[in-house]
Amino acid sequence: xxxxxxxxxxxxxxxxxxxxxxxxxxxxxxxxxxxxxxxxxxxxxxxxxxxxxxxxxxxxxxxxxxxxxxxxxxxxxxxxxxxxxxxxxxxxxxxxxxxxxxxxxxxxxxxxxxxxxxxxxxxxxxxxxxxxxxxxxxxxxxxxxxxxxxxxxxxxxxxxxxxxxxxxxxxxxxxxxxxxxxxxxxxxxxxxxxxxxxxxxxxxxxxxxxxxxxxxxxxxxxxxxxxxxxxxxxxxxxxxxxxxxxxxxxxxxxxxxxxxxxxxxxxxxxx
Numbered sequence: 001x002x003x004x005x006x007x008x009x010x011x012x013x014x015x016x017x018x019x020x021x022x023x024x025x026x027x028x029x030x031x032x033x034x035x036x037x038x039x040x041x042x043x044x045x046x047x048x049x050x051x052x053x054x055x056x057x058x059x060x061x062x063x064x065x066x067x068x069x070x071x072x073x074x075x076x077x078x079x080x081x082x083x084x085x086x087x088x089x090x091x092x093x094x095x096x097x098x099x100x101x102x103x104x105x106x107x108x109x110x111x112x113x114x115x116x117x118x119x120x121x122x123x124x125x126x127x128x129x130x131x132x133x134x135x136x137x138x139x140x141x142x143x144x145x146x147x148x149x150x151x152x153x154x155x156x157x158x159x160x161x162x163x164x165x166x167x168x169x170x171x172x173x174x175x176x177x178x179x180x181x182x183x184x185x186x187x188x189x190x191x192x193x194x195x196x197x198x199x200x201x202x203x204x205x206x207x208x209x210x211x212x213x214x215x216x217x218x219x220x221x222x223x224x225x226x227x228x229x230x231x232x233x234x235x236x237x238x239x240x241x242x243x244x245x246x247x248x249x250x251x252x253x254x255x256x257x258x259x260x261x262x263x264x265x266x267x268x269x270x271x
Contacts, residue, residue, distance in 0.1 A: 001084050002150065002176045002205040004248070005112040006033045006139070006259060007041060009147065011061055014108055017147055018044045018213065023061035034254045035109075037083045041066045043152060043174055045105040046217040057219055064105075068175040069157040070095045076157060076171060085153055087179040087206055087231040091224055096175070099153035101222050106208060107150040107176055110259070111141025113248055114201045116194065136193075137248050138200055139259055142207075143187035143240040150205040151177040151216060151231070179206045179233055188240030191263075200241060209234045 008031035011023055029042055043064050046057040068082040072094075082095060090096040116136045142148055154174040162169045181197040181204040194200045208216055208230075215221060216230050243262040247253045 001114075001178055001201065001203050002112050003037065003083065004251075005035050005148075005150075005205075006110040007031070007035055007108060008033060008110055008256070009108060011042070014042065014044070014061055014147075018061075018106070018108070019059055020044065020061045021059045022049065027061075027063040029063060031256075032254065033110075033256055033258045034248055034251060035066065036251045037080045038065060038067050040064065041107060041174070043105040043107050043154060044213075044217065045103070045154060046219055059217070062172065064154055064172045064174045066107075066176075067173055068095065068099070068153060068155050069171055069173045071098070071155055071157055073157060076159075076173075082173075082175055084178045085175045086203075087151075087177050090153070090177065091228060096153055099155045099175075100227065101224065102219060103154045104216055104219075104227075105152045105154045105174060106213065106217065107152040107174065109148040109150055109205075111139050111148050112150075112205055113137050113139055113244070114204075115249070116200055137244050137246060138190075138194065138241045139244045139261075140197065140200065140204070140239055140241045142238055144238075148205070149208045149210075149213065151208050153177065177206045177231070178203045179231065180204075182233065182236055182239070184236035186239055186241055187237040190242050193243060194241060197239060197241065206231060207234050207238070209238075 011028050040063050043062055045062060046059050048055050049058050066083055067080050069076040085096045090100050116138060152174050157171040159169055181202055183196050183198045185195055189195050197204050212230055248258045
């Protein structure tokens with residue numbers, strides 16, 4: 001899954017990485033090293049500009065709320081439960097089916113956090129028998145230091161309790177797509193601890209390599225078969241993981257120190 005991530009890159013840097021044509025300085029977010037559900041996040045999307053004479057899609061950097069609210073929802077109360085969309089079934093789910101066909105985005109991140117427990121407890125979680133307790137946090141990121149481009153979906157929801165001119169009348173929200181975690185060896189593994197992403201957690205955010213960005217963001221692509229092909233996992237060995245302080249477990253903690261690498265898991269070796 002993806003329940004927490006870090007996003008510290010400035011809009012100017014993201015604009016260069018993704019070829020952004022339009023972004024609003026007033027929507028700029030401060031660096032966030034502990035992004036939690038329902039927070040506002042930067043996303044990259046291709047969409048025609050509102051009221052523009054030119055109907056072509058324009059690559060934009062937008063600020064959305066993390067936790068998708070379906071357009072048909074009566075209220076936004078379930079947003080915190082819709083932070084992730086499973087790649088295997090999103091084309092079937094009412095909440096994600098239309099955004100998958102029409103409103104795809106990229107959620108840029110430095111990397112994501114995941115919490116590790118012992119093997120037996122983790123197996124119970126895989127089988128759906130027990131929610132595992134969070135213990136030693138790890139930070140997972142591209143081994144070459146590049147941006148972690150997480151595949152995402154976005155949606156618009158109209159709050160019918162507010163007048164059209166109210167600034168909160170429309171909500172723009174998003175979800176991060178997840179896939180089965182890689183079972184192959186990490187590109188850079190810690191000296192002690194997990195040797196693969198699957199040993200950290202059975203699922204992970206789906207990372208899009210640069211060769212898929214244009215196709216994924218293109219709103220003209222609506223063929224389900226072709227879009228599902230873009231959900232294939234990236235090549236193995238591109239990621240690294242290392243233990244970080246348990247301070248990240250408290251959402252009130254936020255700073256670059258959360259990404260500091262520990263020499264070994266704080267609670268001892270769990271593998």
